Amino acid sequence: MFRTHDADMLGLPGMFGEGQYQWHQVSKVLRNHWYHVTVQAETEGRISEAVLMIDSEPRLQQVLIAQDAETIITEVQVVTPAHMNGKGGWRMEPLTKVMLGEDQSECVVCLLEVETGSKYHNSHQPGFNTDVLSNLRPIYHVNMIRTA
Secondary structure (H helix, E strand, C coil), rough: EEEEEHEECCCCCCCCCCCCCCEEEEEEECCCEEEEEEEEEEEEEEEEEEEECCCCHHHHHHHHHHCCCCHHHEEEEEEEHHCCCCCCCEEEEEEEEEEECCCCCCCCCEEEECCCCEECCCCCCCCCCCCHCCCEEEEHHHHHHHCC
């Protein structure tokens, strides 16, 4: 989940449209993964682009389902902390697949695959093995977006 602080607000609430706010920065307290999603929208023949910072698989799935002829996702990347990616720090990589499953304790575990073929999971169990997951369900596959 992302959070904001009033001091980081740009302008006044609603000055960029009803219900809209602009922020200089947002913060994230938990060291868990999130999604960087590029969306293109066409309105009256004009194409605009926005980036969504999505904090969960259910929200990612909602955005994927909401695509239509005028609003499409052109890129999905995942941002992972060091404990997931095995590197020395945060990494942002093109995403190819997301699946959710349940471990032996019936806790939901997210499986990620990135463009390089590397696979990550968000379980904190020492020695976790993805083979023990049950009820696997796909959330995202790279074929769900259009190429520009």
